[in-house]
Amino acid sequence: MEVLNFLPNQYRETGALEINHNYLIEQFADYPLIFKKIEKLIQVGDYTLGAEVNRFESRFAEIVGTKFALGVGSGTDALFLSLRALDLQPGDEVITTPYTFYATIGAIVTAGGRPVFVDVKEDYNIDPKKIEAAITPKTKAILPVHWSGNPCDMDEITALAEKYRLPIVEDSCHGIMAKYKGRGLGSFGFGCFSMHPLKNLNVWGDGGVICTNDEGTYKKLSLLRNHGLINRDQCEVWAYNSRLDTLQAIVANHLLDKIAHITDARIENAQYYDQALGSISGIKVPPRSPDKKAVYHIYVIQAERRNELQDHLVKSGVDAKVHYPIPMHLQPAAKPWGYKVGDFPRAESICNSVISLPVHEFITPEQRTFVVERVKEFYS
Amino acid sequence: MRQESIPFVNLGIQFERFQNEIIEKFKQISSAGHYILGAEVEAFEHEFAEYCQAKFALGVANGADALFLVMKALGVGAGDEVITAPNSFLASAGAIVATGARATFCDVAEDYNLDPEKLAAAITPKTKGVMPVHLTGLPADMGPILEVANKHGLFVLEDCAQAVGARYKGKRIGAIGTAGAFSLHPLKNLHVHGDGGAITTNDEKLYQKLKLLRNHGLKNRDECEIWGYNSRLDAIQAAIARIKLRHLDEMTTRYQTIADNYWRGLKGVVRVPDRPDFAEGVYHNFVIQVERRPQLQEYLSSKGIETKIHYPIPIHLQQPARKWGHQEGDFPVAERQVTKILSLPIYPELTDEQVSRVISEIRFFYEAT
Numbered sequence: 001m002e003v004l005n006f007l008p009n010q011y012r013e014t015g016a017l018e019i020n021h022n023y024l025i026e027q028f029a030d031y032p033l034i035f036k037k038i039e040k041l042i043q044v045g046d047y048t049l050g051a052e053v054n055r056f057e058s059r060f061a062e063i064v065g066t067k068f069a070l071g072v073g074s075g076t077d078a079l080f081l082s083l084r085a086l087d088l089q090p091g092d093e094v095i096t097t098p099y100t101f102y103a104t105i106g107a108i109v110t111a112g113g114r115p116v117f118v119d120v121k122e123d124y125n126i127d128p129k130k131i132e133a134a135i136t137p138k139t140k141a142i143l144p145v146h147w148s149g150n151p152c153d154m155d156e157i158t159a160l161a162e163k164y165r166l167p168i169v170e171d172s173c174h175g176i177m178a179k180y181k182g183r184g185l186g187s188f189g190f191g192c193f194s195m196h197p198l199k200n201l202n203v204w205g206d207g208g209v210i211c212t213n214d215e216g217t218y219k220k221l222s223l224l225r226n227h228g229l230i231n232r233d234q235c236e237v238w239a240y241n242s243r244l245d246t247l248q249a250i251v252a253n254h255l256l257d258k259i260a261h262i263t264d265a266r267i268e269n270a271q272y273y274d275q276a277l278g279s280i281s282g283i284k285v286p287p288r289s290p291d292k293k294a295v296y297h298i299y300v301i302q303a304e305r306r307n308e309l310q311d312h313l314v315k316s317g318v319d320a321k322v323h324y325p326i327p328m329h330l331q332p333a334a335k336p337w338g339y340k341v342g343d344f345p346r347a348e349s350i351c352n353s354v355i356s357l358p359v360h361e362f363i364t365p366e367q368r369t370f371v372v373e374r375v376k377e378f379y380s
Numbered sequence: 381m382r383q384e385s386i387p388f389v390n391l392g393i394q395f396e397r398f399q400n401e402i403i404e405k406f407k408q409i410s411s412a413g414h415y416i417l418g419a420e421v422e423a424f425e426h427e428f429a430e431y432c433q434a435k436f437a438l439g440v441a442n443g444a445d446a447l448f449l450v451m452k453a454l455g456v457g458a459g460d461e462v463i464t465a466p467n468s469f470l471a472s473a474g475a476i477v478a479t480g481a482r483a484t485f486c487d488v489a490e491d492y493n494l495d496p497e498k499l500a501a502a503i504t505p506k507t508k509g510v511m512p513v514h515l516t517g518l519p520a521d522m523g524p525i526l527e528v529a530n531k532h533g534l535f536v537l538e539d540c541a542q543a544v545g546a547r548y549k550g551k552r553i554g555a556i557g558t559a560g561a562f563s564l565h566p567l568k569n570l571h572v573h574g575d576g577g578a579i580t581t582n583d584e585k586l587y588q589k590l591k592l593l594r595n596h597g598l599k600n601r602d603e604c605e606i607w608g609y610n611s612r613l614d615a616i617q618a619a620i621a622r623i624k625l626r627h628l629d630e631m632t633t634r635y636q637t638i639a640d641n642y643w644r645g646l647k648g649v650v651r652v653p654d655r656p657d658f659a660e661g662v663y664h665n666f667v668i669q670v671e672r673r674p675q676l677q678e679y680l681s682s683k684g685i686e687t688k689i690h691y692p693i694p695i696h697l698q699q700p701a702r703k704w705g706h707q708e709g710d711f712p713v714a715e716r717q718v719t720k721i722l723s724l725p726i727y728p729e730l731t732d733e734q735v736s737r738v739i740s741e742i743r744f745f746y747e748a749t
Contacts, residue, residue: 024413031410035403042399045391047566047573073441073575076596076610090458090480102596102604109607112480197415204415205574205614206441227444227470228700233691235470235698238477241444245574245614324602331604333597 018317023360056249065184066211068218071244075173075194078208079107082190096143098327099347119344128156145171149295151180174297203248265361266296282379299359385684405619424618434555434580436587439613443541443563446577447475464511487711491654496524509535514543517664542664554580572617634728639663645739669720
């Protein structure tokens with residue numbers, strides 16, 4: 001069985017594994033049901049936006065707990081369009097974390113902004129105590145990343161945002177169904193979600209969502225995703241094409257029925273890992289908080305001799321991955337900004353030691369026991 | 381007797397034709413779990429490049445992104461200008477503005493495409509490139525456009541959104557200029573079941589850069605070479621495009637036959653499209669120019685015949701362009717055309733009888749009233 005990742009060439013290497021990160025074949029085992037709905041759509045020929053997208057948007061808004069949700073082309077576009085809605089000017093700064101996926105930074109740069117990095121805490125998320133020192137007159141937004149689906153410290157971040165009158169753009173791409181003190185991630189400002197095939201709620205290609213409680217923002221974003229058109233013939237602002245495909249909305253609607261189960265199963269697997277791995281010397285499980293409902297898009301821990309552990313696991317048939325080995329400020333693309341090793345020590349040490357274990361809803365109790373045994377065996 | 385209606389588009393019947401093939405492909409892809417890039421996208425790119433007589437092709441998220449990514453890869457940004465046609469779809473100018481540059485315009489000729497004779501006058505020291513639009517599926521006059529562009533060191537980005545398969549002096553459009561940007565939107569001649577786009581070029585360096593830009597700037601899983609975007613053609617859409625590409629020539633011939641019937645049937649009654657010697661159009665739209673347009677449109681509609689206007693407001697008179705100081709009279713040819721143009725139904729599944737009926741109703745309208 002081949003394994004999918006976002007780059008086609010590297011998953012071939014891990015093609016023979018028993019316990020995979022990828023679970024798409026299992027997840028879409030009922031694809032004939034989805035085909036039935038797609039066939040109907042195709043016969044009507046209504047491929048762009050329309051009823052199925054509207055239905056998805058209202059259901060998604062309800063899950064997150066916002067007034068509005070808007071389907072867009074991808075999680076990257078969700079971030080980009082949100083920042084565009086803030087009308088960033090060249091030189092404007094956006095505060096974010098160096099421990100994230102490239103798209104967070106790409107979106108800021110595309111929107112004309114300059115990312116300003118703040119180091120992370122032990123839970124891999126932005127350290128609210130360090131944000132204030134990074135705020136300048138040019139700061140236009142705070143962009144926390146809920147890494148792995150684990151909520152950031154939103155009370156502290158919200159307090160700062162209010163104090164400095166800065167909007168919050170949440171990178172919730174990993175965090176559908178996650179909650180902070182009972183409140184849905186993605187409801188604190190602009191909530192940006194991805195439905196890439198490897199996400200907890202996933203479609204058959206690229207797709208994303210933006211959530212907001214503000215009607216004006218919602219209207220602006222609606223224009224920005226569809227060429228700025230207020231009707232077929234009139235353009236109000238120069239804009240983009242970034243729509244959630246109607247066909248993908250069908251897939252998303254199908255999965256929304258299952259998202260509670262998907263989430264619970266991931267949490268159960270993660271809790272098992274936490275308990276079983278927490279006592280192993282050599283493994284560091286990040287701190288968990290009762291205030292935070294994490295949804296484990298990936299299950300990330302820190303490991304001594306990480307690369308060797310990864311080799312050991314892969315050889316044993318466990319698709320262990322590293323998300324990701326190089327922080328953003330040390331990427332080749334960040335060179336012009338002049339960062340150096342040591343600028344964000346926590347993010348750097350995390351990148352050197354994190355490892356991700358398969359945690360999706362199709363992992364069986366036997367499989368997760370097997371994974372734990374292989375980790376124990378490595379450190380014994 | 382009440383006659384059957386003739387809708388402007390009818391995607392349902394095209395799907396019936398390819399239904400089995402498409403569903404089979406969907407099953408294959410979903411049972412393998414390959415949704416992002418990968419073999420289907422690569423195969424589409426290879427076949428599409430060959431079809432367009434280009435060295436390289438790249439699948440992207442949509443036609444607007446195709447334009448945007450090429451300009452980004454060519455370094456277009458704030459302070460630059462790119463010249464395009466004022467009568468195109470908004471996305472042509474929108475993509476220019478998305479790069480940070482300003483869209484400037486050059487009036488069109490009677491064939492609805494950039495008027496090469498007016499191009500030089502539109503160039504300023506800030507101009508970085510020209511974006512001719514092969515509007516309605518008819519190639520712009522690329523020879524003189526390239527000549528002017530080369531003289532001024534400008535890139536030429538072909539907006540091929542409406543013109544897949546069209547030929548300019550025997551050569552397919554898409555890699556005649558620096559690069560070509562295609563849309564695979566459901567209403568295009570070659571289309572998928574959602575948004576999709578493609579870029580063609582003969583320039584390997586440009587191709588390599590575009591490959592980075594569409595996928596987060598990643599040179600491998602862990603290293604980001606340049607901050608990029610996410611603009612990928614979905615694998616399932618690539619699979620659909622491949623199925624349809626195999627039938628594109630045959631569908632194009634049908635578009636051309638219908639256009640020819642309209643042309644002969646309506647010549648002398650309304651203004652039929654120019655058919656310049658240098659171009660072989662693919663008639664994404666069949667656009668006529670008419671007197672008393674609202675009345676004609678209403679009459680046809682009463683007979684069940686749906687028509688459209690592509691597009692009633694030229695780009696330079698759209699709200700956001702007026703902020704650049706544009707006003708009526710800036711591009712008189714485009715402005716005159718928009719008051720008269722009307723697009724007739726045209727798609728491969730339209731029957732000869734339906735075409736004849738559209739022709740006779742238009743003739744009847746002008747003869748009887």
